[in-house]
Amino acid sequence: MTNASWLYDITILLYSLSVLGYFIDFLQNNRRANQFAFWLLSIVWVLQTAFLVMQIIEIGGFPILTPFEGLFFYAWVIVSLSLLINWFFRVDFFVFFANVLGFSIMAINLFATREQASSLLTEQLMSELSIIHITMAFLSYGAFSLSFIFSVMYLIVYQMLKGKKWSKRLRRFGDLSQLEKLSYLCSVLGVPLLLLSLILGIVWALLKVDQFSLLDSKVIISFFVLIAYSTYLYQKVARDMEGKSLAMWNIAAFLIVLVNVFFSGTFSDFHFWYV
Structure with missing residues (x-):
């Protein structure tokens, strides 16, 4: 199990708050909640990237060989692409829907084994x-x-x-x-x-x-x-x-x-x- 597990747990907590903020905006057209959720999501991306880098350093290679690593990378890709598309096209509610999916993947990943692949x-x-x-x-x-x-x-x-x-x-x-x-x-x-x-x-x-x-x-x-x-x-x-x-x-x-x-x-x- 990676020594950065605590970072993953903090990330998914902030991710849940971000999705909640987008959900409030979706229901009430609350721009303040939208901005709060966006900045939380930006922090989530930074923490995800830091977690990814720490895994790379820890195993000495790109961390994508186990179910946990693969699904984490998948969630990171969704967050990265959603922020990129939102930057260029500015489609309201898109980031909300995208990150309901991304958060779901990270939540499912809590049940995936965090053990590293064997050396062989x-x-x-x-x-x-x-x-x-x-x-x-x-x-x-x-x-x-x-x-x-x-x-x-x-x-x-x-x-x-x-x-x-x-x-x-x-x-x-x-x-x-x-x-x-x-x-x-x-x-x-x-x-x-x-x-x-x-x-x-x-x-x-x-x-x-x-x-x-x-x-x-x-x-x-x-x-x-x-x-x-x-x-x-x-x-x-x-x-x-x-x-x-x-x-x-x-x-x-x-x-x-x-x-x-x-x-x-x-x-x-x-x-x-x-x-």
Whole structure:
């Protein structure tokens, strides 16, 4: 267990207060609560980054080989990308929805083992190919997560407009075209990252894994994720699909991502370090 466990506990406490502040703003359109929540979230990102650096120093490598490390990095990616998008595009309520997801991942991670990977396992996996493969996979999952959130926001706005529920809250969601565009851009970022991750992972497995098979559960589901999001992009670009149908497709594709992150490793023959 890392010596920085206390930092993780403080981080998740501040994270919960940040999400609470965003929730109050969502219910009451309270700008003061929004600003308080934003600054708390900024502190959370700093603490997450410090925790990540401390893990790197402690194990002498990039900490991404265990369930705890992997999910923590996934949550860090979501916070980082949400702050970045909020800086450039300023979509109200986006950070709230994004960090409900990020906080949920960190809360789930409390139940993951915090033990470090064995020295033998670390020696087997700690190669440039494997580390870049895993890192790029989680970066793609982070991009898909934000794409999913924009699609959820799109459907909420769509239903509010359909029900003629005009309010200040509706204006703060942003317009449908902006939400659809941002969802699309996040998927455009995620697909090549996942493709490169799969290519590097297969090359690494062919070199290092004796019984590697493309029929492994995690490999198969990873390709399903790639196909689902590639089809989403195809429908958007080539067939000019838009609106509710495209948002629903995106949400369904993200459910496959969740299966891949949380469940597929359990049935994998060689992703044995991440179960």
